[in-house]
Structure formats: structure tokens, C-alpha cells
Amino acid sequence: MNKSKVALVACDSYDDARVYSAVTRGLDLVGGVSNFIKHGEKILLKPNVLFGSDPAKCVTTHPSVFKAAGRLLQEAGAQVSCGDSAGFGSCESNMRRAGLKKAADELSIPLADFDEGQEVIHKAALLNKRFIIANGVLASDGIVSLPKLKTHGLMRFTGAIKNQFGCIPGINKGQFHIKMPDPYDFAAMLVDLNTFIRPRLYIMDGIMAMQGNGPRSGSPRKMNVLLFSSDPVALDAVACRIIGLNPEFVPTSKRGEEAGLGTYHYANIEIVGDGVEQFIAGDFEVVRRRPVSSSGGRVMAFLKNQTCAKPIINQTKCTRCGTCAKVCPVEPKAIDWDPDDKVNFPRHHYDRCIRCFCCQELCPEGAITIKNTLLGDIIFR
Numbered sequence: 001m002n003k004s005k006v007a008l009v010a011c012d013s014y015d016d017a018r019v020y021s022a023v024t025r026g027l028d029l030v031g032g033v034s035n036f037i038k039h040g041e042k043i044l045l046k047p048n049v050l051f052g053s054d055p056a057k058c059v060t061t062h063p064s065v066f067k068a069a070g071r072l073l074q075e076a077g078a079q080v081s082c083g084d085s086a087g088f089g090s091c092e093s094n095m096r097r098a099g100l101k102k103a104a105d106e107l108s109i110p111l112a113d114f115d116e117g118q119e120v121i122h123k124a125a126l127l128n129k130r131f132i133i134a135n136g137v138l139a140s141d142g143i144v145s146l147p148k149l150k151t152h153g154l155m156r157f158t159g160a161i162k163n164q165f166g167c168i169p170g171i172n173k174g175q176f177h178i179k180m181p182d183p184y185d186f187a188a189m190l191v192d193l194n195t196f197i198r199p200r201l202y203i204m205d206g207i208m209a210m211q212g213n214g215p216r217s218g219s220p221r222k223m224n225v226l227l228f229s230s231d232p233v234a235l236d237a238v239a240c241r242i243i244g245l246n247p248e249f250v251p252t253s254k255r256g257e258e259a260g261l262g263t264y265h266y267a268n269i270e271i272v273g274d275g276v277e278q279f280i281a282g283d284f285e286v287v288r289r290r291p292v293s294s295s296g297g298r299v300m301a302f303l304k305n306q307t308c309a310k311p312i313i314n315q316t317k318c319t320r321c322g323t324c325a326k327v328c329p330v331e332p333k334a335i336d337w338d339p340d341d342k343v344n345f346p347r348h349h350y351d352r353c354i355r356c357f358c359c360q361e362l363c364p365e366g367a368i369t370i371k372n373t374l375l376g377d378i379i380f381r
């Protein structure tokens with residue numbers, strides 16, 4: 001069996017020239033740009049723009065990584081476009097806030113249409129056969145995915161596989177949390193999405209990562225590494241090794257290998273470039289336990305209610321903006337807030353909360369954290 005190749009390249013700053021040189025080296029290590037694209041092809045760059053914010057906050061793929069990848073693709077003769085569908089708001093406004101619109105303009109890279117999409121049927125999907133995919137994705141010949149190394153409430157960490165969720169435009173994303181509240185089903189859907197879109201290459205920005213309360217409200221953590229691979233499962237597994245997280249605890253890795261998208265077993269991965277040991281941060285703040293599955297009948301459903309982590313509001317940080325209620329996908333809302341109420345804070349209703357953690361993910365103040373239960377820590381470790 002051929003091993004999946006993951007290249008690691010050290011890079012300790014976002015200086016444009018240094019990142020360009022590091023990305024050039026990384027691409028050479030995985031076979032060169034021409035291994036992935038042909039002259040004249042329409043290639044879409046897909047950064048992580050969860051919610052456009054200052055690059056220093058490490059929520060989004062850094063503009064210098066975006067620019068390096070864009071330049072190299074253009075030099076190889078690709079017609080490059082870019083985009084992402086963020087948590088909410090237009091692609092353009094989020095790209096602008098993240099500094100990615102400016103970077104795209106410098107290279108004359110147009111924004112692709114991520115605000116509207118079309119229905120596609122993925123016959124070979126294992127779980128979810130129907131998707132609405134952004135027009136910009138469907139109009140491209142191929143995708144180069146630019147994930148950011150960050151923690152994630154539902155999936156433990158967000159990497160190469162999860163990055164394609166932004167290929168589903170706008171509010172169409174929310175329905176999947178309702179349809180698939182089980183994290184392993186949700187991961188299987190993400191894997192189906194990946195086997196439909198099949199990005200040709202993944203370049204992960206791990207120069208500055210996000211630890212703790214990710215993917216939006218954690219703290220920046222300097223990791224000094226860029227990762228390259230055409231196997232998203234292997235790339236995520238190596239990223240997990242760097243942050244000291246067992247890939248078995250990451251539902252997208254489990255389901256990705258089961259679906260044949262790639263491998264997370266280190267014995268089947270060849271790491272090239274700079275040695276992995278120098279990047280390992282065993283004290284990286286990430287939840288090191290399996291997400292609780294609700295499949296398996298009533299016993300598991302009961303266990304989930306007793307053991308599953310909960311979103312909690314920190315009232316000292318909450319500004320009562322109402323974003324959490326807006327993004328909560330269940331009806332009636334599992335977190336609600338009366339806009340006329342200037343005294344009380346929004347409140348979670350755990351009896352109807354499906355633990356999708358969208359409220360935690362998109363709270364602009366970092367006021368929502370995820371609290372594990374002691375019983376859950378014991379059972380699902």
C-alpha cells in the first residue's frame with residue numbers, strides 16, 4: 001500500500017517573502033504544483049473564513065498563506081478565484097474583514113460566488129446524498145483548500161476535512177446540525193462533502209494556530225508550521241499529532257478513513273520535510289476525549305444527556321448581542337434572548353439543545369464556552 005505523504009515546513013512568521021518560500025518548498029515536497037493543476041485550469045482557493053476578523057486573532061487563514069498559494073497557482077498558469085461561505089454575512093464582507101479581499105485584489109484574484117448555490121446529488125455518498133454547493137465551487141475545475149489549525153467544539157479540531165463545510169452557501173449549513181445532531185453523523189456528512197468536491201491539495205496554516213475556545217474565540221498559539229498533503233485525513237492526523245490529540249477522538253478522521261478518503265494511521269503516513277518532533281506541543285489546549293455519540297438507542301441518548309458537554313454563557317463577557325439566538329438552528333431556540341430585555345442575559349434550554357455548539361462557535365465576544373461533565377470525562381476518555 002502506498003503511504004499518504006504529508007509535508008511539514010517550518011515557518012516562524014507571516015512575512016510574505018518567507019511564507020512564499022515556505023509554501024514553494026512545501027509544494028515541491030509533495031510533487032510540485034504541476035502535480036495538482038494543469039495550465040489554464042480554473043482553480044478555486046478556499047481559505048477558512050469562519051467569520052472575517054483581524055488575522056492576528058487567528059480565526060481565519062492568514063492572508064500571506066493565501067497570497068503565497070495564489071501566486072504559485074498563477075505562476076503555474078491557473079485561473080485562480082477564491083471564496084468561502086462564513087458563519088453569516090456575505091463572502092465579500094467576511095473576506096474583507098479577514099484581510100483576504102485585499103490579498104486577493106493584490107493578485108487580481110476574483111471572488112467566486114459563495115452566496116448562492118445549486119443542488120447536487122452525490123450518488124456515491126455514504127450518508128448524505130443531497131447538497132447545495134456554492135456556484136463558485138461548481139464553476140471551478142479544482143480546489144486548493146487552505147484550512148487553519150484551530151480547535152473546534154463539535155469536532156475537537158477543525159482542519160482539512162472540515163474546511164469544505166464553507167462550500168455550502170449561507171443558511172443551508174444550519175440544516176445539517178438539525179438533520180445530524182450526532183457528531184459522527186455530522187462528520188460523515190462532511191466526508192461525503194469532501195468525496196464530492198475532492199480538493200486536489202490542502203495547505204494548512206499552522207504558523208499561528210488557535211487553541212482553547214476555538215474556532216472563533218480561542219487564543220493564538222505560535223506553532224511555526226505549514227502542512228501540505230493531497231490526503232486530508234492524513235494531514236489532519238499529523239496536525240493532531242502536533243497538538244497532542246489522538247485522531248481517533250476526531251470524528252472527521254474516523255469517518256474519513258472509513259469512507260476511504262484517506263488514512264489517519266501514522267504507520268500509513270510518510271512525513272517529509274522538517275521533522276515532526278520539533279513542532280509537537282503537548283500542552284496545546286484542546287479537549288482530549290471522544291465526542292459523545294447519541295446513536296445506539298435510548299441508553300446512549302440517556303448517557304448523552306448525562307455526560308455531554310454543555311455550552312455555558314459567561315455573563316461578564318456577554319454583550320447581549322443576540323447572535324447566539326440567531327444562529328441556533330433548533331426551533332424553538334435552545335438559547336433565547338428577548339431584544340427588549342435590557343436586564344437579563346440569554347439563557348440555554350438544555351432539554352432541546354442538540355449540542356451543535358453553533359452558539360459557542362459564533363459568539364463574537366467569546367462569551368460561550370463548552371463545559372465538560374465529570375461523568376463524560378470518565379466514560380468517554
Ligand code: SF4
Pocket residue numbers: 313317318319320321322323324325337346362363364365366367368
Ligand atoms: S452571542 Fe455571545 S455576546 Fe451575544 S448574546 Fe450570545 S452569549 Fe452574549
Ligand code: SF4
Pocket residue numbers: 311327328329330333334335348349352353354355356357358359360
Ligand atoms: S443552544 Fe447552542 S449548542 Fe444548543 S442547539 Fe442552540 S446553537 Fe446548538
